[in-house]
Amino acid sequence: MERYVGIYYREKTTTVEEIIKNIKLENYETYMECGNVFLAIDIKRTEDEPSVLATDETVLLFSGICFNEQELVEKVSLDADVPFIEALEILYRKNGEGIFREIRGYFTLFIYDKLAQKAMLVRDQFGTNFLYYHEFTDGFMFANSKKAIVNTLKDHRVDQKALQQYLSFQYVPNPQTITENIFLVPSGNYVVFDETNQRSTKLYYDRSFHPVLTEKHALIKRIREALYDSVFTMMEGKTSIGSFLSGGIDSTFVAAIAKDIKPDLKTFSVGFEREGYSEIEVAQESAAKLGVENISKVITAEEYVDRLPEIIWHMEDPLADPACVPLYFVAREAKKHVDYALSGEGADEFFGGYNIYREAESLKMFNYIPSVLKVGLNKLAALLPDNVKGKSFIERGTTPLRDRYIGNAKIFEEDEKKSLLLNYDDKFTYRNVTQPFYERVADEPHTTQMQYIDIHTWLPGDILLKANKMSRANGLTVLMPFVDIRVFEVARELPLHYTIAEGTTKRILREAARGIVPDHVLARKKLGFPVPIRHWLKDELYDWAKTLIEESGTDEYLNKQEVLNMLERHASGKEDLSRKLWTVLIFMVWHQIFIEEKFAFQKEKQAINVS
Template sequence: MAGLLTFVSARGGAAAQRDAVADALGLLRHRGPDAERIVATDDVVFGSEDLRVADGHPNATQPIEYPPTGVTAGRYLIVLDGAVYNAAELRAELEEDRRAEFGTGSDAEVVVAAYHHWGPGAVSRLRGMFAFVIWDSSARRAFGARDAFGIKPLFQLPTSQGVYLASEKKALLPFVAERTAVDTVRLQHYLTMQYVPEPATMHPEVRRLGAGESFVYTPGGPLANRRYSQLTFRPTPVTDEAAVVHRIAEALRDSVHAHMQADAPVGAFLSSGIDSTAIVALAAEKDPGLRTYTVGYDAAGPGAQFSEIDVAEQSARALGVPLSATVVTAADFMRALPRIVWHLDDPVADPALVPLFFLAERAARDVTVVLGGDGADELFGGYPIYREPLSLSSVSHLPDSMQRGLRAVSRVIPQGVKGKSFLERGTTPIEERYYGNARIFSDEEKAALLRHYEPDVRHTDVTAPVFKEAGALDDVTTMQYIDLYTWLRGDILVKADRMTMAHSLQLRTPFLDRAVWEVAATLPSELKVPPRSQETKAALRRALAGVVPEPIVHRKKLGFPVPIRPWLRGEMYDWAHGLLDTSGAGDLLDLDVIRGLLRGHRKKEADHSRKIWTVLVFCVWHAVFVTGTMRPGFTDVSPEESRL
């Protein structure tokens, strides 16, 4: 586990970049505070900030050189961020079939040995979360990859001098020529989706290696990315529902136990829903004393109705595990937001990432590894919006001519009149109406807000290729596929990685495991959102009926909700105005539009909280990364961090 930063020179002389890489590497110290190492050759500089979760062998500090002995000793260098849960099995196979040598017990050494003996195809055999870079000094070639779900990040910066790669974008910014340039197309997408869609970033020169992609770079040649893994749903009719339910339970149990492999202390997050509760219940089978953590708000304040602490405490008691609860206030939000945005690299306007930041801070006092329930909704059909195709079927299944007529009727119905939205959505193709879980600003609203609105830039630019890949899937499964390749990767996994690694805490997600995926991918829609009930994740709930306490199995999902609606009318109102006044983002956004929304929100004319929050997060990002007028607000700031 590491924060990695590498430079592969296009024409030699890489060692001259060692000091610059070392300085930038310090920006990743939160990802690995246990050890730092830099290896420089004429072709490459490999740097790593290590977080020790396994193998304390001194030679296990990354970058690792491989093979450890022999005439080709040290041919390869590798830096790996993540965890490979089948590393022991792969190592045994390599030792038996290829007589491979190992000098450490690290996952990174297994990965590079697998690459040496099996070639680039070895990446498809890895079970886990990972982003890695390998340098082959004999072939003078760099190779790297990200896991299929995109749990671990890898950023790329190609330049005329060579290619830089890093775990977080901030470590690449010292090498970016136009550091203050903002990609206005990505800003437009952000205002719709509340995140910057992969693979782009807000800095035009920097991109992300896509989830399930690998790359090859030979000095002087192009940086070539390719997809090695495509996760494809394949709904299959079920003749034995009990057998399918049993497979889900066993696959998840196996995954949870595999994800608990660590020499460091392991804990788990616990909210009110079935996802995290299932993870805790299965983990407690292996570790009855498993430490769990939750977050909520003051029971006496306006956030009381959003707090999950009481429910999480009930779950913890039912499961017999200890629980530590963290209470977060509006003052905490306002104080921590600059630091949170600094860790994000790009703006993500999901309010839930703020309590997650404080939750991770608390858990990191006790444990180094923590389990979470991310991914269950995308794999098993958990979002309420997945029921929309069923509710619209009375209109969407009508002949095209009738739909056109109803669409015309909807246009003349006044805004706010009951039935207008239903007719609009029911007569709009799914490719047009669905672009993920977040729908912040409409095209009309963005035209008023953006100083440089581009009408040809639409959300379908992001989703159309994904819809094409989804093919002939039913509408429910298509929505899952869109979220898998957009929402999960752009929002859920970004906030999960950055908010936990901000505190040197490794988050593991057992739902996002290839064995669990193999079962989830085959489920037909009726086992996810049954047509004659309001249930979601139906098959998963049945699989966990004997694992999770009965009252929790059918509990409504909350997922660490955030009281920004009442706070922006009260404690946060003046603070929000202050951010708008000082961010310097007025050259990109007409901030008077947001001031108007803020006033209307306070008067309770409408709930504008998500729109306001989306712009506030961008304003903080702009002040931190573009104008430099806002500091992250560290209390334990390093010399490297203090420069941003």
């Protein structure tokens, strides 16, 4: 694994010299000064090591994995021995920013163009890798780990606007982080600093959908070819590779293809002791039918909460998706046997896999109700008690999509945050995050709009965040064949009746998997990664949660009495407040780690900081 941190500056001021001094205290393996750029690099494994090139015209740093490296090299030279970093510089000089779209892989990129007097930070098309930055008067600092910037600046304050958004999304939406004045480059974008150090963010890869009417058998053929090519490309040259395996179609499809390439493939699964919250048995059945070995781990409530601080430390920002913890454990098990693991992330967003995408069909009747009447119905529904059957249905049907859908998870509504946050600001609602995306797809069907929102927010902010951070926390590299520009180029052309139709999700993907994936998987409903948080917060984790709330140093941000009241209402069984509680509790754990500094591993494990 690798980490790097760099500074771009106009003049070497005392501020710059102080930052460089602090970086050197972190004991990186290599330091480089290239004109107006200072770089510190720490290499943990050869393939992922950052490549650096410094010429009279350019300083370029590439970090990550490029799956079409040879293809790009051949565009500039017939000599296969030309280093990839040199080919990249030549292609940049020839095609400018257009070269970013051609890189197939998981990467971050820094370019200082001396001729144009500009510097750029680039993040891969879907946001599998992470690139943070902090601006100062004469330049900016950048790193693939937020901790690298925080430790250098010796300053770590909570961004209360980011906290306000986190409470709705269960993650901090890009480009914000939970830390003041530290930002993330958005997925599929690059950030440019011009000759006056003015910053602008530009989209280079559009992840919109453009349906093309195509015969079903032709689409099935294209999906299979794209996925087989992606799995083969990611496995090529890797002997120490396995595959995560849940009870769902996505990971099973990937594992089935991988088994054709590597017959002795090992697969890895996790689950929980509580009945109904484990997919291990289904995964084992799938593994038996595929003819592959399955290694599984059962997680207890005690293990779950014991590892939580370390997990959030690796996450760097709070993420309240309970599935990040089992992902940590399955990565830990996998690392005992392999260096790489294939996984099924991305299929739901690209191929329409979430049940909520079918909502437009169930709410179709409201399209025929006059707007004035819908407003009245909405007001009437608001007056009904929460436990009245049909209230939520009426509210959803009479509320415009852009005012209610912010992604696959929605935790706190704005009025709920007003009673929870001590410094609520009504100028920063969740609509600030989603509105720009809705404007780009205003004329698209509702399901397409929902997919577009998820690909730009939920996918990089939650799904890929936990996949990246949890695998790297264990020294494992996760490879996601669905998260591939060549797979997405197929998925983006699917008409809706091939995704959400016939009472199911991912319709065409299921048909493409038929004959490859065992039948018992094809017929299963989507479960996600079930975690028994709802039960635990009433029983095994009740005391832990209450103590955390009472001892948390978050009094300047949160109404802690309201949080305690929520815990009591949940424990009594009057309401299911598990997801809301978990979102607040995770922020409190994050605060204990990074602000209160209650955990010793913060300093002990700095040497394995990866992002």
